[in-house]
Amino acid sequence: MTQVWNPASYQKSHGFVFEFGQALIDLLEVKPGQRILDLGCGTGQLTAQIAGRGAEVLGVDKSPEMIGEARKNFPSLKFEIADAAHFTAPRPFDAVFSNAALHWMKPPRAVARRISEALRPGGRFVAEMGGKGNISQLLAGIHAVAARMEISLAASEGVNYFPSIAEYSTLLEEFGVEVTFASLFDRPTQLEDKPTALRDWVGMFRTGFVTAIEPQRREAFFSALEEQLRPVLFRDGRWFADYRRLRLVAQKS
Helix, strand or coil: CCCCCCHHHHHHHCCHHHHCCHHHHHHHCCCCCCEEEEECCCCCHHHHHHHHCCCEEEEEECCHHHHHHHHHHCCCCEEEECCCCCCCCCCCEEEEEEECCHHHCCCHHHHHHHHHHHEEEEEEEEEEEECCCCCHHHHHHHHHHHHHHCCCCHHHCCCCCCCCHHHHHHHHHCCCEEEEEEEEEEEEEECCCCCCHHHHHHHHHCHHHHHHCCHHHHHHHHHHHHHHHHHHHEECCEEEEEEEEEEEEEEEC
């Protein structure tokens, strides 16, 4: 099911997504004048940081809502609505950058092909995404509560793609993009400091699933989910997401 985005809520309550991406830009090693593609640019914060280092940047995202917000945030930068599995670059880029977005892009093989085609020979690909085991406790909680309440999980299945290092490296290398650095690591992430933080996360990142629950049953579902996950994802008065990230650097041959 297609994920629907609320850019205002994304920026206000889930800014940690692009804030963590700031360190990834250092790996990109931006040089003035380089052409860089920000794949899955969201509301444009990291696109602007890359541009601030002197690069010519194009930000693309499948969500019209996200691109609309990015254009309002940074009117001097270039943004386009594009599906990563079908995007065609007008001419090759020196680098492709992607933060917290590739796990939403499917099918992954088609996306990997487009990444390769977007890069010039010797061009770099720097990315971070949800990796194997990402949000496993969160998803287990959702599935357990949904099963008890006899709520269909159809709208939640197949939403994301969380690969291992070997899986994604093999995929890229099939299209001539060689991984030179890769790391799969846990990043437990504090959610917004408010009692509704867990349900807000689910509402943002599992919109199709929440929409499919009858409105009169949603409060009961969220209350049960908080009870289910409190022992593992609530500590020191804050809710956490059990993120596991795959970070990599690669180069096109």
